[in-house]
Amino acid sequence: MAMAMAGSLLLPWVEGLVGKAADALVQRVTSMWGVDNYRRKLEDQLVYVRSLLADAEEKAEAKTEAGRAVKAWMKKLKAAAYEADNVLDSFQYEALRDEAQPSKSASRKVLYFSRDRLMFHHKASRDLKNVLDKIEELVAEMNTFGLLERAEAPQALYRQTCLALDESLDIFGRDDDKEAVVKILLDQKDQKVVQVLPIIGMGGLGKTTLAKMVYNNHKVQKHFELKMWHCVSENFEATAVVRSIIELATNGRCDLPDNMELLRGKLHEAIGRKRFLLVLDDVWNEEPRKWEDDLKPLLCSSNGGSGSMIIVTSRSQQVASIMGTHPPYELACLSEDDSWKLFTKKAFNNRGAQEQPDELVTFGRRIVNRCKGLPLALKTMGGLMSSMHQVQEWRTIAESNMGDTGNEVLSILKLSYRYLSSEMKQCFAFCAVFPKDYEMEKDKLIQLWMANGFIHEKGNMDLAKKGELVFNELVQRSFLQDVNVKEISYLQRCYKVIRYKMHDLMHDLAKDVTDECAFAAEFIDKIYQ
Template sequence: MAESLLLPLVRGVASKAAGTLVETVTRMCGLDDDRRTLERQLLAIECKLANAEERSETNCYVESWMKELKSVAYEADDVLDDFQYEALRRQSKIGKSTTRKVLGYITHRSPLLFRFEMSKKLKNILEKINRLVEEMNKFGLENSVHREEQQHPWRQTHSKLDNSTKIFGRYDDKEVVVKSLLDQQEEQKVQVLPIFGMGGLGKTTLAKMVYNDQGVQQHFQLKMWYCVADNFDAIALLKSIIQLAQNKRCEMSDTIELLQKQLEEVIGQKRFILVLDDVWNEDERSWEDVLKPLLCSLGGLGSVIVVTTRSQKVASIMQTLRPHKLACLSEQDSWELFAQKAYSNGVEQEQAELVSIGRRIVNKCRGLPLALKTMGGLLSSYQQVQEWKAVEENNIGDNVRGTDEIMSILKLSYRHLSSEMKQCFAFLAVFPKDCEMDKDILIQLWIANGFIQEKGTMDLTQRGEFIFDELVWRSFLQDKQEFRQHLSIGSYVSINCKMHDLMHDLAKDVTDECASIEELTQQKALLKDVCHMQMSDTELKPISGLCKDRTYLRTLLACSESHKDFKALLQIQYASYITCKH
């Protein structure tokens, strides 16, 4: 499925080849014929790529050809970037003295040397493209009828997104869990209540409802929320809980004994609630021998830990109270959740047949909230009966009860995204799970990577905001929150969001261009095919071996300034770097 992003890549490179900046410089260098040939060849490939993608599922030769095409497309993109940079550099030199212009002919920026070097690079790219076109013509591929992707106006702007947070069918669950927690007020030992169920059921949503319940907020003196995900390390967990209890970041020891003493000091005899969200670790010894003695010997009477997990084994290991198993939504709740998304534009009242189709699709979703929201968000983009029928007839399964079945629904919704949205969504795989993503930074990264183009009266930023809102509406992004930031020069509103872990899995599945340093190190893989990389505080020396051969790295997300010399280490000529904290 990773190759589905090749079409927008080729389309983007062809568009760049036709751009004014590139055309201006290639004409000045006498290379415009080669540029036009490159553009034509890319357009010829673009016409048959959709059919090639279908054939690649059963033909390994076509699949190999597509991988080679992707590599060459990135090479061409780099060469065209050089032309664009040269055009901008020459524009900036306008008005400089004659002496400096003359000196330019004998320096490393000499136009003569630039023309010689770029001629070789462009001809090398053309040779590869021509060879790929010759191979493509032997496949007997059919031209794809290119239709302009339908642009759907944003339905209800931000107010509709606020309405989408309405929760269906979980209030009874909330009351049961809240009562169970408040009933522990005389217990001396910390009690552990797991909430478990398959992915996409809304375990985290239920935990948030409980955590923010007015009675819970008043009952507990100290409230802490920590997303565990893949990190069940005792030291990292203790440090995070200490910082949550103090409500500030601080330097701490890596010794468990010292961390335990510090934890006892900050919690004392306060009655606390700690939510450990998304626990995966099924190693009983990690809990029984290490974390349980540390966490369950703290706090005042009635302190509790709430655990959310997909694993019944995790629930049985950590429980002291009977686990709360989350069930699927009822038929009525399922319909209301789906209808809120799917019929937001009022077509429900206009076409009864759409309601009938919607009912059948809801039955296939089997009460899974994430599946219902995703399908509802997808269908809200369509108003014609035949479009709804086409979605219904896709193989989304008649018995959605496991993660694989949910993923099939998510993939179906992904396939109906525009090319721009596919690229923007797949790029999110570079972020770690449960990472809070800043809307403005995301849009800047999308623009910098050339994923979005101006449409009509929308500039790039407005287009990026439209895509962000559409991904939120369709549940590819979730937990959208607004924060007012106060600076010395004034205040502004920042917007953060997260991804459901199943959506993160989907993003990883649809692209092989995003990776973290840790993943590459574990897999002993090189950076050759990676375009977007995330790194933490890993030392640079152990990963220097990843940098062999040519790479096409375009994005580097680093946690700290300590990695500002990473570009020098990689020695990559064409990579463009965007470094941010997350």
């Protein structure tokens, strides 16, 4: 599924390959198949090539024998890059197969280990080794050109915005919460031992949003020498968490094996006596041993300067009691006034409620009351109502039976899901094949939708444009969120990579509704044949 390249500008392309080689899904499969050493070597070689490409592209413009040699080399690199992209895509696809596998029938599990699967395993592993050999040959040739690493080389040109709050993000009623949590953090400046502050509340309440507001606060940015954010979700294994923290602290990759003593030493070296803030977002672990025996001694005992803090966000009171050194900060539902502001901003597309017919306001108030002050529910229902303009439509939603899922937010999300088009339902449900908290590239997601036949032509509009409209609509309705832009600036040009995540409740919904989609059986059959 190779992407197009503009002219001879290989740099953004190689940068994308580096990211794909380091992708968590790819690592999972290469590790399972025993070929992760090839993947690591490929990533290392691509990183090295990337560091010299700026000089190579400039030298290739020279009308000299040396320039022609570099230009010919770049042509070979381009061909090898396409091969590498296809090989890495095959591993990503296999990882998605693994994500779907655990819930499938015993017969399909047997099929997974069939002769065809083993042949695919062998072919993909062989292709990875072959493309590594080609890249290594190209690196050896590159080293004869006398290329120099340029100060403006793009190793530092990525500007990550994943923790920056989108200016369009709708946040109401959390300023007091932000100030309260910031005060707690700053008041610990003389504490010698690392302190842990849990932020707890039910799903969809905005715990992560509050943590981001605090993380980006100018006082917090100034107070802490080192700031790190790690999304835990369901993986609370000590080696995975510590490895991630090391990489965040050093802004580089940690190549150490899963040996806790080695990781401990590297962690101490990376953090030292710096005053740090670590956010462990979305923690589910309720096993005291995993914290008390494995992680607490590493994170709270010997690392960090005075006033270092860990913020833990969780739905679980049990998590707070296990990890917290402070009483948990319990996030409350939004007030009626703030709930109405959030809903109307989405529902009326920033037009004031005072401009709307009285009947819409009446039914809108009833819809807001059913959301019970939960931001995710309010945004989702507001996004739904923004597409409805008739009073009768608003009455129908206000009086509809949301069903009983045992979870008020999930019931509201299911109601909103009912009003998606069949095309949007398929595209949304497809996202369940990715792990929770996985960042997916917008363009690649649309390509996957198109490849699986979820997007249909409409008039003269091409499929990619139609896919973009579906993506934007899912974002507008809050089925996809945390849309972040990663920018690459190179030779006065800016390249943007757009990524998204799903709220974990939306991920639960996508898994729950997969069987309702017409494509489900066909898709599962396709990936297991």
